[in-house]
Amino acid sequence: xxxxxxxxxxxxxxxxxxxxxxxxxxxxxxxxxxxxxxxxxxxxxxxxxxxxxxxxxxxxxxxxxxxxxxxxxxxxxxxxxxxxxxxxxxxxxxxxxxxxxxxxxxxxxxxxxxxxxxxxxxxxxxxxxxxxxxxxxxxxxxxxxxxxxxxxxxxxxxxxxxxxxxxxxxxxxxxxxxxxxxxxxxxxxxxxxxxxxxxxxxxxxxxxxxxxxxxxxxxxxxxxxxxxxxxxxxxxxxxxxxxxxxxxxxxxxxxxxxxxxxxxxxxxxxxxxxxxxxxxxxxxxxxxxxxxxxxxxxxxxxxxxxxxxxxxxxxxxxxxxxxxxxxxxxxxxxxxxxxxxxxxxxxxxxxxxxxxxxxxxxxxxxxxxxxxxxxxxxxxxxxxxxxxxxxxxxxxxxxxxx
Amino acid sequence: xxxxxxxxxxxxxxxxxxxxxxxxxxxxxxxxxxxxxxxxxxxxxxxxxxxxxxxxxxxx
Numbered sequence: 278x279x280x281x282x283x284x285x286x287x288x289x290x291x292x293x294x295x296x297x298x299x300x301x302x303x304x305x306x307x308x309x310x311x312x313x314x315x316x317x318x319x320x321x322x323x324x325x326x327x328x329x330x331x332x333x334x335x336x337x338x339x340x341x342x343x344x345x346x347x348x349x350x351x352x353x354x355x356x357x358x359x360x361x362x363x364x365x366x367x368x369x370x371x372x373x374x375x376x377x378x379x380x381x382x383x384x385x386x387x388x389x390x391x392x393x394x395x396x397x398x399x400x401x402x403x404x405x406x407x408x409x410x411x412x413x414x415x416x417x418x419x420x421x422x423x424x425x426x427x428x429x430x431x432x433x434x435x436x437x438x439x440x441x442x443x444x445x446x447x448x449x450x451x452x453x454x455x456x457x458x459x460x461x462x463x464x465x466x467x468x469x470x471x472x473x474x475x476x477x478x479x480x481x482x483x484x485x486x487x488x489x490x491x492x493x494x495x496x497x498x499x500x501x502x503x504x505x506x507x508x509x510x511x512x513x514x515x516x517x518x519x520x521x522x523x524x525x526x527x528x529x530x531x532x533x534x535x536x537x538x539x540x541x542x543x544x545x546x547x548x549x550x551x552x553x554x555x556x557x558x559x560x561x562x563x564x565x566x567x568x569x570x571x572x573x574x575x576x577x578x579x580x581x582x583x584x585x586x587x588x589x590x591x592x593x594x595x596x597x598x599x600x601x602x603x604x605x606x607x608x609x610x611x612x613x614x615x616x617x618x619x620x621x622x623x624x625x626x627x628x629x630x631x632x633x634x635x636x637x638x639x640x641x642x643x644x645x646x647x648x649x650x651x652x653x654x655x656x657x658x659x660x661x662x663x664x665x666x667x668x669x670x671x672x673x674x675x676x677x678x679x
Numbered sequence: 680x681x682x683x684x685x686x687x688x689x690x691x692x693x694x695x696x697x698x699x700x701x702x703x704x705x706x707x708x709x710x711x712x713x714x715x716x717x718x719x720x721x722x723x724x725x726x727x728x729x730x731x732x733x734x735x736x737x738x739x
Contacts, residue, residue, distance in 0.1 A: 417687045563700040567705075
């Protein structure tokens with residue numbers, strides 16, 4: 278054993294030695310391996326991907342560091358057939374060799390296509406594309422916000438259509454990059470700006486035609502979310518009729534081209550005018566109709582028998598009132614006459630009883646010292662008496678009493 | 680009428696007014712009120728378009 282001891286190495290030294298051997302082999306620096314993904318782990322905290330690649334008979338471990346993983350347009354999944362470009366090396370701690378993946382492409386569908394389908398599925402599942410979320414476009418926007426390249430064909434087309442169809446609307450351009458690294462962020466920022474400033478009534482976001490890579494910015498998840506979150510209705514117009522992007526699904530309306538977007542965004546001025554004229558006509562007609570209706574109603578009401586009879590009823594009443602008045606007057610004057618007759622007879626009676634009346638028949642009243650004399654016994658011979666006649670009076674002396 | 684109606688708001692109000700006016704259940708006083716409101720709204724819309732067109736011409 279002693280002679281072996283010189284040759285003994287630690288595990289670490291061994292693994293390190295093997296790793297050195299691996300790293301010396303030029304071919305291992307750049308290997309292309311195809312296989313199926315299994316045991317895929319997306320290490321959320323670090324952003325690294327850990328997985329295995331396998332075929333029918335064998336398995337190899339693989340890792341993809343965050344910096345490379347974040348560049349992938351699609352999310353790797355178990356069962357996915359992929360082609361990876363990797364460096365083959367040894368993980369010393371575990372004594373295993375594994376693939377350090379630089380890039381990965383799905384087999385079959387291109388990577389971009391796959392990424393597109395994956396994102397579309399994910400956002401659709403979240404309800405981001407639901408019809409119920411879609412906002413109606415304003416009918417008469419005063420300000421149209423446009424997010425596109427200031428130099429592209431899209432802005433030219435949009436400007437032409439807007440000024441021809443509805444020149445009274447104001448156009449606000451947010452110039453952005455529509456392709457390349459910074460494009461999605463710029464597109465998002467422009468959308469945010471319009472919303473924060475509330476500076477327009479409808480937004481057109483888009484660009485002219487190009488390759489799938491050129492249009493890729495419009496497949497950004499962040500942009501899709503920004504579009505969905507916009508309070509201002511958004512019309513997407515990316516590329517040509519046949520191009521569909523994630524932005525198209527998230528937008529409130531998809532226009533096949535930028536020109537079409539402009540046509541969707543604003544009405545035709547002449548249509549607006551004739552529409553207004555028609556409304557005016559309708560208003561007048563409605564009111565005239567209403568007046569006519571009222572007139573007919575009134576006419577019908579006036580000719581109603583009850584209303585016609587009312588006149589007779591009134592006349593009758595009037596007559597009755599008049600007759601009753603007459604009658605009352607009559608009754609009153611009869612009563613008055615009766616009273617007068619009564620008064621006259623009373624007056625006649627009164628007169629008959631008057632002393633003057635008695636005197637007028639030749640009787641006289643004798644008074645002694647102012648008092649009426651009723652009996653001769655009241656008198657003595659020689660008394661002076663006053664005699665009151667009907668006309669005048671005389672003084673006399675009592676000469677004899679009987 | 681409130682100041683600063685957008686064309687959209689004015690047009691919508693006009694459409695509603697006409698619809699109400701076309702409903703013969705509204706009484707006559709109300710109908711007249713609606714008509715006057717409608718006329719004012721139509722004028723507002725007309726003025727709006729003219730004004731915008733005028734300022735457009737001035738800018739050219």
